[in-house]
Amino acid sequence: MSAINPLNRSMTTDFDSRNMDWYIDKFVQSIVFVAGISAIIFIIGIFVFITMEGLGFLLEDFSFREFFLSPFWEPSDEDAPEYGILALVAGTASVTGLAMVVAIPFSLGAAIFIGEFASGKMREYLKVLVELLAAIPSVVWGFIGLSIMNPLIIDLFDVPVGLNVLNAGIILGLMAAPIMTSIAEDALKAVPDRYREAAEALGATRWQVIFKTVLPAAKNGLLGAVLLGVGRGFGETMAVLMATGHAVNIPGSLFDPVRALTATIAAELGETAVGSPHYQALFTIGIFLFIITFLINLTADLIVRGIRKG
Amino acid sequence: MFAESALNIRNKRVQNLFRILFLMMTVLLIIPVVIILATLVAKGGSIISIDFLFTDPTNGMTAGGIFPALLGTVWIVAVALLASVPLGVAAAIYLNEYAGDNWFTRIIQLAIINLAGVPSIVHALFGVGAFVIFFGFGTSILAASLTLAIMTLPVVIVSTRESLRAVPQAFREACWNMGATRWQTIRRVVLPNAVSGILTGVILEVSRTTGETAPIMFTGAAFFLPFLPQGVFDQTMALSLHLFVVATQVPGVPDNLPFGVALVLIAMVLLMNSISIAFRMYLRGKKKW
Amino acid sequence: MVDMNVNLAAANKIEDPAYSAPVKLGVSDLTIRYGGTPALSGVNLEVREHEIFGIIGPANAGKTSFLKTLNRMDTFNTNMSVEGEILFNGLNVQNLKNIYALRSRIGVVFPLPVGLPLTIYENVALSPRLRGIRRKSELDVIVERCLSRAALWDEVKDRLDSLGSLLSGGQQQRLTIARALSQEPDLLMLDEFSIAVDPVTTMRIEDVLKELKHDMTIILVTNLVQQARRLADRTAFFLEGECVEVGITEDLFTGEVQDQRTRDYVEGKFG
Structure with a gap:
């Protein structure tokens, strides 16, 4: 019964002593702190490990001029291997560029419709649909490019092969669009309603409100969405591996087959001996990809966050 | 007028x-x-039939079923979850419950964003360099799963953090005022009210992990194996890679086989996403405060 | 001359044996700053055992900041700095080894009721559980006793399994009080508890406080001067970060004040 009298408790126990709970709290705090910084450790780890594997090439066979300016990627030529990624960069850039041409208008249009026009249930359904589209795995997209788009392009444009910039660009555009849509829609949602109300109070119509008020206010977020789309296109592997035609080639038309940076690694890593110059060169491409996507993501984040603070 | x-x-x-x-x-x-x-x-x-799902491929993968690939995917996803869920949840707890609003937290957030943005093939290279070679796991389920775990870690962190953030601050303050330590507050009040939200994030991660191909190509998944994996140090087949293989690497595959594999894969992924979405909507309708 | 008399009268009453109980909480030269800007400066006062100590004053007087420093909730706000000495049961709260133990002895009731998103039962059983009490029978006793003392038991005894966060505002505030009581505190601090509560519930809670006074010390921060008059033995008047004066409540209301601003405030001339 002594517990019922509050005074007893204050008199009998020394309340200023550390107990089990105090130590458990400190322990948990250090555990979750380590988990918290794990992301930093992993990012640094990724950079360190791929650099370590690629280091031999970087120190010996690597020539800045050849690597970035030569269009010849012939690492398995026994007499005079050549490690130029220009054509691969061109392949990645052309596919990503076309993907953005496809994805930007549609994803922004869809974001505007979902965010500004659709209401209630309709908006809810569309958002779910967009989320589901974003979930389709890239290998399935690659397979679609290979087995559905390929014959379609051959039929429609009367070309011998349908695995080319056009195919991969469209596939990549369809892949990137849902993610860009949902990020863009978030950016539109972040524009406070009072902006819209103020513009409407001045007699602006809905579309005037959208074009003159909402879009300018959300432009950083929208730009961030586009940049993340670009980053995604740049880093996509399986879809471009299966749909580009996989030929080292600086494309002259939409119907030329190309080869992407990522796809080169995916296709060749399995055939190279660990530690060989070819193997190390593939890791060097990895370093390049890591740095590029790091910069793209960093920029996107700075742009998006910049507006949130302002 | x-x-x-x-x-x-x-x-x-x-x-x-x-x-x-x-x-x-x-x-x-x-x-x-x-x-x-x-x-x-x-x-x-x-x-698609029960047989297709539960029998081995035959005739050089031009016939038969997909059972080893299906089972391998289950292995890889399960091991990846074992690694990434505790780590991701703990990281989210740190970020939402302990970390202050300062430059250090900002750097962690940038790292998470970049971890999500690093191309999957670069994650694969990291997996080869770190797990296969440096840590000596060889090409194994363990190496593949850890690679995937790191790659999908941001999914767990972001979704967990969001559900932690949805628990109003007033509840924490009420607990702290009662003399609860931060951890007691998290365990007794915050986590029980965030756990369903965390679960939707985990389901999402399962879906993501199931579909990934590039990160496991060189770290643990094999084109074809005549046996089923017995432990985490074995290689395994995987559904996503199996689709790539039957679609591009094997001659003479009947037309409907890769379509069937793609259908199973996409059905699994979309099913899990739908469950996650439905769960989220159910939770939104359930008022707790 | 008049002022002198007033002071003497006040001094006489403070020396009255009824107000010479042991000191529960001694505050000297307390200054609180938010990022350099003082929110409260140079506070000196003593709270005695088994009294209801009222704190009145308009918004931004520093009342809530004052309460936060007493149970060291300032540790959650890196922007907040505290100088001076706060002695609780004779121990300086600024350099305790275990501030959680300190907080567990001080019950706090907020302006807005916070029913935790746990069942009503678990809301009240939480603090005993944190102290390590696990036996269901023991918890049952505590839960019933605390809910009864907070005048809530009769209303909720048939639905202890429903969520505390979904009760009505008045019920949640009484649940908050029951939860504070479950800590078995020596000090109960209430911060404008009646802001979000209907008048009937307010009166019920006031009756509860009068009862509780026998078992603990109570600090009652209130924006209602009449509430202080009804409940508090002694009252402090805070204004714009300053403790203007501390006196026997009745004196403050009958004009026996040391500072004209106190009189103006209790008479409703500002605030």
């Missing part, structure tokens, strides 16, 4: 025009996907 209403009518028309334009763009985004899914079902549906 008359002029004004004419203007109104014009504005209404313009607005409707835009409305229809944007609707068309939305629909055009969706229609190809619907057509594609329909094609997958039409071409691959015929091969």
Whole structure:
């Protein structure tokens, strides 16, 4: 019964002593702190490990001029291997560029419709649909490019092969669009309603409100969405591996087959001996990809966050 | 009067025009996907059967089922979850419950964003360099799963953090005022009210992990194996890679086989995403405060 | 001359044996700053055992900041700095080894009721559980006793399994009080508890406080001067970060004040 009298408790126990709970709290705090910084450790780890594997090439066979300016990627030529990624960069850039041409208008249009026009249930359904589209795995997209788009392009444009910039660009555009849509829609949602109300109070119509008020206010977020789309296109592997035609080639038309940076690694890593110059060169491409996507993501984040603070 | 209403009518028309334009763009985004899914079902549906799911591939993978790949995917996903869920949840707890609003936290957030943005093939290279070679796991389920775990860690962290953030601060303060330590507060009040949200994030991660191909190609998944994995140091087949293999690497595969594999893969992924979404909606409808 | 008399009268009453109980909480030269800007400066006062100590004053007087420093909730706000000495049961709260133990002895009731998103039962059983009490029978006793003392038991005894966060505002505030009581505190601090509560519930809670006074010390921060008059033995008047004066409540209301501003405030001339 002594517990019922509050005074007893204050008199009998020394309340200023550390107990089990105090130590458990400190322990948990250090555990979750380590988990918290794990992301930093992993990012640094990724950079360190791929650099370590690629280091031999970087120190010996690597020539800045050849690597970035030569269009010849012939690492398995026994007499005079050549490690130029220009054509691969061109392949990645052309596919990503076309993907953005496809994805930007549609994803922004869809974001505007979902965010500004659709209401209630309709908006809810569309958002779910967009989320589901974003979930389709890239290998399935690659397979679609290979087995559905390929014959379609051959039929429609009367070309011998349908695995080319056009195919991969469209596939990549369809892949990137849902993610860009949902990020863009978030950016539109972040524009406070009072902006819209103020513009409407001045007699602006809905579309005037959208074009003159909402879009300018959300432009950083929208730009961030586009940049993340670009980053995604740049880093996509399986879809471009299966749909580009996989030929080292600086494309002259939409119907030329190309080869992407990522796809080169995916296709060749399995055939190279660990530690060989070819193997190390593939890791060097990895370093390049890591740095590029790091910069793209960093920029996107700075742009998006910049507006949130302002 | 008359002029004004004419203007109104014009504005209404313009607005409707835009409305229809944007609707068309939305629909055009969706229609190809619907057509594609329909094609997958039409071409691959015929091969799907219980036998297809539960028998081994035969005749150099040109016939038979996908059981080893299906089982391998389960292995890889399960091990990846074992690694990434505790780590991701703990990291989210740190970020939401302990970390202050300062430059250090900002750097962690940047690292998470970049971890999500690093191309999957670069994650694969990291997995080869770190797990396969440096830590000596060889090409194994363990190496593949750890690679995937790191790659999908941001999914767990972000979704967990969001559900932690949804628990109002007033509840924490009430607990702290009672003399609860931070951890007691998290364990007794915050986590029980965030756990369902965390679960939706985990389901999402399962879906993501199931579909990934590039990160496991060189770290643990094999094109074909005559046996099933016995432990985490074995290689395994995996469904996503199996699709790539039967679609591109094996000659003489009947048309409906890769379509069937793609259909199973996409069905698994979409099913898990749908469960996650439905769960989220159910939770939103359930008022707790 | 008049002022002198007033002071003497006040001094006489403070020396009255009824107000010479042991000191529960001694505050000297307390200054609180938010990022350099003082929110409260140079506070000196003593709270005695088994009294209801009222704190009145308009918004931004520093009342809530004052309460936060007493149970060291300032540790959660890196922007907040505290100088001076706060002795609780004779121990300086600024350099305790275990501030959680300190907080567990001080019950706090907020302006807005916070029913935790746990069942009503678990809301009240939480603090005993944190102290390590696990036996269901023991918890049952505590839960019933605390809910009864907070005048809530009769209303909720048939639905102890429903969520505490979904009760009505008045019920949640009484649940908050029951939860504070479950800590078995020596000090109960209430911060404008009646802001979000209907008048009937307010009166019920006031009756509860009068009872509780026998078992613990109570600090009652209130924006209602009449509430202080009804409940508090002694009252402090805070204004714009300053403790203007501390006196026997009745004196403050009958004009026996040391500072004209106190009189103006209790008479409703500002605030």
